Amino acid sequence: MTKNIDPRTVIIIAGILGSIAFLANKPLCAHVIFGFATLLALSCGSWRIALASAGFYLLAQLLSEAAWVLGGSASVAFVMLAYMTQKLLVLVLVGTFMSRTTTLEGIGAALARMKTPHVITVPLMVMFRFLPTIRSDIHALMDSLKTRGIIRTPLHFLVHPFQWIEIVAVPLLMRATRISDELAAAGLTRGLGMVKNPVSIYPLGFTVTDLALATAMMALIVATIWLQI
Known part of the structure; x- marks a missing residue:
């Protein structure tokens, strides 16, 4: 996936994905969100960051499970540490997706077009x-x-x-x-x-790729709501 995605799509997806990643509090829902973020990173060629994030995510999940099994006063601290690590890894993948699919000029043009x-x-x-x-x-x-x-x-x-x-x-x-x-x-x-708003020479326009990403994002939102209920 190259930088042919409209920056507005990238900004909206990043904002929504980051928000639901922190709002979701059920393990299965968190796993689905992380999987979606990993696919975004892989789609733009960031396979090293995606694999490293997946490894840290798995390690955090194992740490959380081990803490619950062992119990004790320190188990809550380990579970919270693993919980926040998993949330932050989603933000790392989202940031990687943004950096690979848009530019600073594109972000500025998108924010200006959105009347921010x-x-x-x-x-x-x-x-x-x-x-x-x-x-x-x-x-x-x-x-x-x-x-x-x-x-x-x-x-x-x-x-x-x-x-x-x-x-x-x-x-x-x-x-x-x-x-x-x-x-x-x-x-x-x-x-x-x-x-x-100044006149921008950065080309903005929605394509089939933007439609596909928006559809996938809507499906993720529906799945998140269903899993949270």
């Missing part, structure tokens, strides 16, 4: 641009530390946690503050905060 308020659009666009930027800065910082011989193994900062705070956490926090200000200023300069 600017108090929602501006923070979202800043957040979407912030994450890749800070990730590249983290990689550059770690490469620099390895080149200078400050760290030699990934476990270095586990042995020296205060050094991690000094040479990684504090610089990244300062950089994150500056990046957020720069991205907000750049977005406003490009007209992201205009009262009237």
